[in-house]
Amino acid sequence: MHTKEIGKNLFIVDLEAGGFKNLIASYVLKGNRTIIVETGPTSSISNLLSGLKELNVNPEDVVYIALTHVHVDHCGGTGTLLKSLPNAKVIVHPKGAPHLKDPAKLWAATKEVLGNVAEMFGEPEPVPEDKLIIAHEGMTFDAGNGVKLKTVEAPGHAAHNLSYYEYLNEAVFSGDAAGAYLSEYNTVFPTTPPPFRPDIALISLNKLISLDPKILCYSHFGSASDAVRRLRDYAVQIKLWLKIAEEGVKKGESTETIREAILSGDKRVREIASALKENPVHRKTLIENSVQGFVDFARKPKI
Numbered sequence: 001m002h003t004k005e006i007g008k009n010l011f012i013v014d015l016e017a018g019g020f021k022n023l024i025a026s027y028v029l030k031g032n033r034t035i036i037v038e039t040g041p042t043s044s045i046s047n048l049l050s051g052l053k054e055l056n057v058n059p060e061d062v063v064y065i066a067l068t069h070v071h072v073d074h075c076g077g078t079g080t081l082l083k084s085l086p087n088a089k090v091i092v093h094p095k096g097a098p099h100l101k102d103p104a105k106l107w108a109a110t111k112e113v114l115g116n117v118a119e120m121f122g123e124p125e126p127v128p129e130d131k132l133i134i135a136h137e138g139m140t141f142d143a144g145n146g147v148k149l150k151t152v153e154a155p156g157h158a159a160h161n162l163s164y165y166e167y168l169n170e171a172v173f174s175g176d177a178a179g180a181y182l183s184e185y186n187t188v189f190p191t192t193p194p195p196f197r198p199d200i201a202l203i204s205l206n207k208l209i210s211l212d213p214k215i216l217c218y219s220h221f222g223s224a225s226d227a228v229r230r231l232r233d234y235a236v237q238i239k240l241w242l243k244i245a246e247e248g249v250k251k252g253e254s255t256e257t258i259r260e261a262i263l264s265g266d267k268r269v270r271e272i273a274s275a276l277k278e279n280p281v282h283r284k285t286l287i288e289n290s291v292q293g294f295v296d297f298a299r300k301p302k303i
């Protein structure tokens with residue numbers, strides 16, 4: 001079973017990219033028509049398609065693919081998926097659209113940032129321009145039977161991060177704007193690779209809090225109740241990491257030293273850091289890249 005019902009007309013698909021469970025999620029909303037939130041990477045599109053089959057989704061009924069941002073773990077499989085979904089249009093932030101049309105630069109950057117992990121995700125195929133819907137703040141997308149999404153620009157993790165508010169379950173699909181939810185530890189770990197902007201991320205978090213959601217649907221991984229408290233906690237965590245990174249930079253410390261200071265200074269991640277380091281994807285994307293995002297920001301001269 002790849003799929004699970006997690007709300008009204010709302011299902012999660014565990015994409016099991018690279019064979020890793022609980023790493024990357026797609027969400028399926030079934031109204032009169034169907035909306036998919038996140039495709040995941042190219043390498044796990046076959047798992048998404050078998051998930052859709054399990055949910056009895058007719059490929060012709062998928063009208064929207066809602067992408068949160070143009071990083072390959074979230075959207076890399078879009079071009080491949082579209083070949084199986086003849087009526088689907090792709091909702092994407094204006095800054096992300098060019099990288100879907102021509103993913104060459106995105107793929108080169110992914111390989112540089114993620115190394116071997118990029119190969120595990122697979123190279124993205126281009127998305128035809130006529131399939132794209134360039135989405136701005138506050139646009140709504142209706143699949144009938146009460147299933148409706150609203151776009152909420154939530155930059156910080158990336159300049160092109162769109163989150164989505166879902167009316168029926170009062171849910172937010174956060175993309176990477178709310179961190180990675182590690183359900184086995186019931187904790188959230190920052191998703192903050194360079195060029196992370198903590199100042200902008202905090203504004204986005206306030207915006208998501210103001211929607212007063214009941215459920216948060218994390219792309220990494222899964223849904224969680226207590227959404228507002230989790231968003232508030234994440235803001236506190238970002239402020240803490242930033243403070244530790246800024247202090248380290250002021251003292252001229254190495255990235256390595258700052259990383260250890262952050263991991264030991266944050267009680268939420270202190271106990272789980274060594275377990276995360278054992279998973280190659282978490283070690284690269286969470287432990288290394290997330291700290292680097294804070295260090296790079298702290299080192300940048302402020303105007």
Ligand SMILES: [Zn+2]
Binds near residue numbers: 219220
């Ligand atoms: Zn991600």
